[in-house]
Amino acid sequence: MLSKYKRFCHQIVWFFQLCGMTLSMCWRGYISHKGWSALIHGIGLIVGYLGDYAVLYSMIMNFPGIAGFTALDICFLYSMGLVCYALGNVHTREFWKIDDLVLRGGLDLYLVRPVSPLVQMFVRDIQVGYVSHLILGLGCMLMVKGMSGIPWDILHWGLFFFSILAGCVVMSGISLIATPLSFWWGRSQSVTGFIRGGLRGTLQYPVTIYPKFIRILVYIIPYAFVAYYPCLYLLGKDTSPKAVLYPLISMLVGIAIHFAFWVFWRLGLKRYNSAGG
Amino acid sequence: MKLYAYLLMAYLSLKESLTYWKDYLSFVIFSVFRLVLQLSAWYALYSSVDFAPVMGRSYETMITYYLVVQIVGDVTSANGIARALEQRMSSGEIATDMLRPAAPRGILIARSWGEKFYFFIPTMVIFAGAALVVGGIQLPASPGVFAAFVLSLCLGYLINLTFELVMATFAFWFVEVNTLRWFVSFFTALSGTAVPLWLLPPWLQAICRALPFQAAAYVPMQIYLGGTNSAEILSAFGTQVLWIIGLFLLQEWLWQRGKRRIVVLGG
Amino acid sequence: MIEVENLCKDYLVKGAKEGVFSRGKQKKRAVSDISFTVHPGELVGYIGPNGAGKSTTIKMLTGILLPDGGTVRVDGLDPFRQRKQNCRNMGVLFGQRSQLWWHLRLDDTYRLLKHLYEIPDQQYKARLSTLREILDLDEFWGQPVRQLSLGQRMRGELAAALLHSPSYLYLDEPTVGMDVLVKERIRELLGEINRRDGVTILLTTHDLEDVERLCSRVMVINHGNLLYDGTMAELRHRCPADSSVSIDIDGEAFLPDSLRNVKREGNRVSFSFSRHMGEGELLAKVISQNHVRDISITEPPIEEVVRDLYEGGEKS
Numbered sequence: 053m054l055s056k057y058k059r060f061c062h063q064i065v066w067f068f069q070l071c072g073m074t075l076s077m078c079w080r081g082y083i084s085h086k087g088w089s090a091l092i093h094g095i096g097l098i099v100g101y102l103g104d105y106a107v108l109y110s111m112i113m114n115f116p117g118i119a120g121f122t123a124l125d126i127c128f129l130y131s132m133g134l135v136c137y138a139l140g141n142v143h144t145r146e147f148w149k150i151d152d153l154v155l156r157g158g159l160d161l162y163l164v165r166p167v168s169p170l171v172q173m174f175v176r177d178i179q180v181g182y183v184s185h186l187i188l189g190l191g192c193m194l195m196v197k198g199m200s201g202i203p204w205d206i207l208h209w210g211l212f213f214f215s216i217l218a219g220c221v222v223m224s225g226i227s228l229i230a231t232p233l234s235f236w237w238g239r240s241q242s243v244t245g246f247i248r249g250g251l252r253g254t255l256q257y258p259v260t261i262y263p264k265f266i267r268i269l270v271y272i273i274p275y276a277f278v279a280y281y282p283c284l285y286l287l288g289k290d291t292s293p294k295a296v297l298y299p300l301i302s303m304l305v306g307i308a309i310h311f312a313f314w315v316f317w318r319l320g321l322k323r324y325n326s327a328g329g
Numbered sequence: 330m331k332l333y334a335y336l337l338m339a340y341l342s343l344k345e346s347l348t349y350w351k352d353y354l355s356f357v358i359f360s361v362f363r364l365v366l367q368l369s370a371w372y373a374l375y376s377s378v379d380f381a382p383v384m385g386r387s388y389e390t391m392i393t394y395y396l397v398v399q400i401v402g403d404v405t406s407a408n409g410i411a412r413a414l415e416q417r418m419s420s421g422e423i424a425t426d427m428l429r430p431a432a433p434r435g436i437l438i439a440r441s442w443g444e445k446f447y448f449f450i451p452t453m454v455i456f457a458g459a460a461l462v463v464g465g466i467q468l469p470a471s472p473g474v475f476a477a478f479v480l481s482l483c484l485g486y487l488i489n490l491t492f493e494l495v496m497a498t499f500a501f502w503f504v505e506v507n508t509l510r511w512f513v514s515f516f517t518a519l520s521g522t523a524v525p526l527w528l529l530p531p532w533l534q535a536i537c538r539a540l541p542f543q544a545a546a547y548v549p550m551q552i553y554l555g556g557t558n559s560a561e562i563l564s565a566f567g568t569q570v571l572w573i574i575g576l577f578l579l580q581e582w583l584w585q586r587g588k589r590r591i592v593v594l595g596g
Numbered sequence: 597m598i599e600v601e602n603l604c605k606d607y608l609v610k611g612a613k614e615g616v617f618s619r620g621k622q623k624k625r626a627v628s629d630i631s632f633t634v635h636p637g638e639l640v641g642y643i644g645p646n647g648a649g650k651s652t653t654i655k656m657l658t659g660i661l662l663p664d665g666g667t668v669r670v671d672g673l674d675p676f677r678q679r680k681q682n683c684r685n686m687g688v689l690f691g692q693r694s695q696l697w698w699h700l701r702l703d704d705t706y707r708l709l710k711h712l713y714e715i716p717d718q719q720y721k722a723r724l725s726t727l728r729e730i731l732d733l734d735e736f737w738g739q740p741v742r743q744l745s746l747g748q749r750m751r752g753e754l755a756a757a758l759l760h761s762p763s764y765l766y767l768d769e770p771t772v773g774m775d776v777l778v779k780e781r782i783r784e785l786l787g788e789i790n791r792r793d794g795v796t797i798l799l800t801t802h803d804l805e806d807v808e809r810l811c812s813r814v815m816v817i818n819h820g821n822l823l824y825d826g827t828m829a830e831l832r833h834r835c836p837a838d839s840s841v842s843i844d845i846d847g848e849a850f851l852p853d854s855l856r857n858v859k860r861e862g863n864r865v866s867f868s869f870s871r872h873m874g875e876g877e878l879l880a881k882v883i884s885q886n887h888v889r890d891i892s893i894t895e896p897p898i899e900e901v902v903r904d905l906y907e908g909g910e911k912s
Contacts, residue, residue, distance in 0.1 A: 070711055077708065081699035084740055089508060096511030103518035110533065111524045114383050115374045161695050163660045166683040167712050242355035250359050253366045261373035266365060325662045325676070327608060 067171070074175040082180050090181075097184035101134065105192065108256065119258045124196050125287050126256060131192040132279040133255030135216055138185030140223025140278075145177040147227070148248075150234040151241050154324065170317065202288050207296070215282035215299040221306030222277045228313045229273075235320030247273055255279045274309065277302040335439040342443030357451045364399070364459055371395060384527050390554060393467040394525050396456050398550050402522040403452045405485040405545045409444070411497035411506045413437050418501070434494065434584075470555040477562050478553045484569040485545035491576035492541060498583035516540050521547030541572045597671060598634040598657065598764070598796070603627055604665035605652050605820075626652045628820035629666070634798060636763065639790045641807030641828075642800045644817040650800040653817070654768050657798070658688055670764060684713065687757030687795075691769035694749065695756055696741045702733060702752045705741075706759055713760040720759075727755040730792070731785060747778035754785065758795070765789070767799035771806055779803070783810050804895065816905055823905045832895075834905070841879065842866035844890040852881055869893070 083090055108130060112123035121129070146153075153159045162169035193212075197204065204212070230247045233240035251266075251273060259267055259276045270276040282302050285295040375388045386394075414437055417423045423433060460466040469475040496513070500506045519526075519533065520542030526534055537543045548565050551557055557565070605627040627649045634640055644650050655661040656668055659675030659682050668675055675682045689695075696705045703724075710720045728734055731751040736744055744752065750770065757765060770786070771779045787810055790797050801807060807814050808828050816824040816831070824831055838856075843865050851858060855878065857868040869875055883891070 066711075066714075070708075073708055073711060077697060077700055077704055080704070081697060085699045089505060093505070093508040093511070096508045100511035100514040100518075103515035106515075106529075106533065107518050107523045110529045112374065113530075114528050116377045118370065118373045118377060156693075157690070158693060160655065160658075160660050160690065161688075161693055163679070164658050164683055164686070164688040165712055166680040172712075239351065242351040246355050246358060250362050251366075253363065257366075257370055257373070262369045263365065266362075266369070325660070326664075 070171075071175055075178050075180075078178040079180045094181065094184045097181070098188050101185070101188055105130070119261045120289065121258050121287070124200055125289075128193055128196040128200075128287060129258075129279050129283055130256040131189040131196070132215070132219060132283055133252070134185050135189035135193070136219035136223045136278050137252065137255070138179075138182035138189065139216070140220035141227055142179050142182060143174045144224055144227040145179050146173040147231045148244070149177075150231045150244075151239050154234045155238055159324065169321070170314075200287075208286060211282075211286060211296065211299055215286065215302070218299045218302035218306055219278040219282055222274055222302055222309065225306050225309030225313060226273055226275065226278075229309055229316070232313070232316045232320035235323045251275050274305050277305045335435060338436060338439040339443040339446070342440040343447050344443075353447075353451075356448065357455070360452055360455050364455060367395065368392070368459070368463070386525075386527065389465045389467060391525075392463055392465070394550060394554065396460050396463075396466065397553055398522055398525075398546060400452060400456055401482060401485070401546050401549050403445075403449055404482055405489050405549075406445075407438075407441065407486065407490040407493040410434075410437050410441050410490070410493045411500065411510075413440070414494075414497040415500045415506045438490070467554065469553055474552065474555060477566075478549055481549040481552050481562075481565060481569060484566065484573065485549050487573045488541050488545040488569060488576065491573055491580055494580040495576055495583065498580060498587050501583070501587035517542050519543075520545060521550060525550070541576065544569050544572050597636060597669075598632075598798070599669040600633070600653075600657070600666070601631050601668075602666035603630045603653070603656060603663055603668060605649075605656060605661065606664050607652075625820050627656070627817075630817070630820075630822045631666075632815060632822065632825055634796060636796050637790070637794045638813060639787070639797045639811050640799070641811035641814040642798060642817065643802060643804065643807055643814060644800075645802060648818045649820040650817060651768055652820075654766050654798070654800055658686060658766055659683065684760065685762050686764040686766060687760070687762040689753050689757045689765070689767045689770055691750075691767070691772040694741075694753065696749065696752055698742050699740055701738060701740055702755070703737070705752075705756055709756060709759050715760055719761075723759060723761060724755075727758060730788060731755050745778075746774055747781060750774070750778075750782055751785065754782075754789070758789065758793075761793075763794075763796060765795050765797045767797065769801060770799060771801060771803055779806070780809075786810060818905075831905075838868040838870045840866060840894045841869045842892050842894075843882065843886070843888055846887040846889055850885045852878060854878060855882070863889075 086093065105127060108126055109123050112118055112126055117123075118126065149158075159169065162172045165172060202208075227248050230240065230244040233243060251270060252275075254262065254266070254270050254275045255278055259270055259280050262270070267276075281298040284290040284298055289295075371388075371391055375383070375391065380388045382388075383391075414423075414434070417433070417437075469478060496506055496509055499509060516537070519529065519537050520540075521537075526537055526543060526547050529537065537547075544565075548569060552562055552565065604625070607624045607626045630653065642650050642653065652661065656663050657670065657675060659679040662676050670682055671685065673682045673685075696702065697708075706724065709715075715723070728737070731754055733751060733755060736748050736752075741749060741752065767786075771782055774782065783806060786797060786799070789795055799806070799811070811828060813826065814824070814828050814831055815822060824834075840857075844863050845865060846863070849860070849865055851865065851867075855867045857866075859866045869879060882888075
């Protein structure tokens with residue numbers, strides 16, 4: 053019993069060491085590849101996204117609001133979406149290449165190591181370029197918080213960080229969930245691409261503005277749980293005690309979608325093992 | 330004869346794209362969703378003021394603007410040419426391109442036409458369909474206005490094209506096109522394709538009017554929506570032409586210098 | 597010891613496109629009833645044309661694919677069901693796929709592998725210095741992988757595959773795309789690794805020369821069937837296909853009448869030649885009777901050897 057516990061702890065430590073190692077490798081690879089232009093690119097990203105903020109803000113500023121959300125609230129939602137999109141996709145990039153990995157045998161290289169291919173793929177292509185999204189999104193959220201004048205107590209701060217965490221977990225699940233399709237179809241880029249990005253536009257507005265079929269869709273592909281529900285309490289739109297629990301529900305949804313992904317992946321890998329690329 | 334060769338290249342690139350029909354379908358679905366999401370947002374915004382005019386523009390005008398500007402954006406877009414040119418430069422293919430009878434920039438433009446056509450058809454169908462469903466879409470006041478709109482659309486394409494070439498040649502010396510595009514996208518977001526200029530704060534409007542991007546999207550839309558007299562239309566054309574000439578000369582100058590650089594580097 | 601018994605594998609092949617939506621599916625036998633045993637320390641070449649079933653066999657030996665029939669045992673382990681355990685004792689190298697991190701130096705990849713395989717520090721250091729010496733990695737140690745030549749990169753890949761001191765090394769087309777000199781170097785290195793560490797090596801290739809220079813034993817496969825298992829010399833001996841000889845001769849050429857397929861182009865004479873038909877003496881005669889400036893003998897291409905072997909197999 054004790055040795056089992058020790059083994060488990062050892063594995064956790066081992067995994068975090070692995071993450072640190074590949075994070076440093078990805079970072080150095082990125083810098084060695086791009087050099088100084090990496091920095092310029094990072095600034096460019098921020099400038100480009102600022103354009104989106106400008107559009108969003110000036111569009112709504114002319115109106116009293118959208119479904120009860122002011123222009124500032126929308127900027128907060130958008131930032132939340134941006135941060136979760138960035139942090140939630142830090143580790144998923146290798147899965148975006150799954151078509152190629154399956155069709156051209158790159159997956160085989162993961163299968164000849166004494167570590168689960170999933171673990172190896174998570175740490176293979178860590179996106180360090182998302183730092184820009186993070187700086188911009190977090191900065192903007194804090195700015196909106198300052199401007200809106202709602203005083204935040206410890207509960208708010210706790211919810212804020214937990215919401216980001218939950219949103220990232222959901223976002224990561226959304227990016228991953230359809231990728232095992234490649235094991236059956238070979239090319240599944242069109243479907244996974246849609247699930248990953250097709251409804252990204254829903255992150256910035258309250259889900260109540262959409263027609264019914266979209267509202268149902270953002271529950272199935274749970275975009276509604278990335279930014280909208282976790283932010284309701286923070287933005288003071290719903291101050292009932294149950295709104296405090298929304299981030300928790302998001303987290304549960306995120307865990308559930310990852311579990312579904314894991315099952316789906318196992319099935320896909322089984323098929324790969326018996327059929328080959 | 331030369332024109333025929335370019336048309337053939339455009340056709341081949343169209344056919345090549347069509348072999349990936351699943352991606353094509355997914356692009357169509359993407360467009361439909363983008364449309365529905367954006368229309369919902371406009372609907373929700375205007376319902377907050379009980380569909381009263383905002384900044385002097387009614388809900389119908391806004392929806393008309395949004396639907397038509399998407400088509401304008403697609404028609405006038407020249408995206409991708411700079412990236413393709415950059416790739417050919419970094420791989421050195423540009424040196425062999427220069428030995429061919431067809432101009433290297435011409436080849437890339439012809440190819441982009443094939444793709445443009447490929448993306449244009451579904452966009453057209455989707456937005457025309459949406460216009461029918463939503464209803465109340467405003468049409469140009471007269472055939473003359475429509476003709477002016479089409480002409481300014483063509484000029485808009487040339488603005489974007491020359492700007493794209495400037496970006497590509499810029500990449501000879503400085504940052505990658507991809508990085509450059511992020512910087513530029515701050516302004517292209519404000520060209521009128523995402524939100525009409527009349528909704529922007531005055532100081533931002535002033536900046537936008539000093540840049541070529543609104544001349545490619547917002548100006549044609551103004552002509553389409555009417556309320557401009559023929560003198561204003563003519564001056565709009567004048568501005569567009571000036572932008573085209575200016576950008577073209579800048580592009581040509583950069584290109585000649587860049588070409589020398591390629592020769593020096595030995596391709 | 598690798599023990600393979602009655603190994604089978606089927607593939608589902610997409611048939612010709614019949615329309616946009618419907619595609620016929622066919623079952624194709626990729627590996628059919630193969631049995632062999634590889635003893636520790638052997639260096640075995642596994643050859644056959646493209647699509648013969650080489651890679652499929654390797655994938656079953658390494659635990660990537662599950663066999664449809666028959667058994668594989670590597671040191672008593674089932675590579676598929678005991679995948680992780682088996683992985684610790686094997687190194688794999690795919691000639692077409694790099695396992696190195698493109699923008700980083702070699703030692704970055706190696707340190708990651710050290711962590712993945714949980715190699716103890718001491719052992720890692722000792723092993724790495726041995727591999728640096730054997731594979732001569734020092735000359736490009738500080739460079740990022742993207743700047744390495746194909747041959748240098750392959751040496752780096754070899755070190756990556758051998759870092760955890762495996763007893764088995766599987767190589768899938770290790771020399772593909774290399775020029776002659778680099779190929780030769782890689783062959784030497786493989787031979788040395790085999791001799792020094794006693795690593796059992798199984799390599800697939802369609803370059804017959806790889807096998808001829810390197811392998812004590814060769815297996816030939818085509819259409820999923822194992823056609824030959826034995827030494828290289830024996831294979832050559834059994835193969836009735838013609839080599840072609842071309843000779844540069846000074847002055848007038850004296851050629852025996854029994855030479856086959858003679859062609860002349862100026863001073864160059866070329867003709868067919870087969871060891872099988874006792875033509876060795878004939879060749880000696882040509883050489884002694886003429887003033888030979890240069891001679892080159894081209895062995896029959898592997899496809900021909902395999903084809904002859906395959907046709908021979910059908911007849912018997």
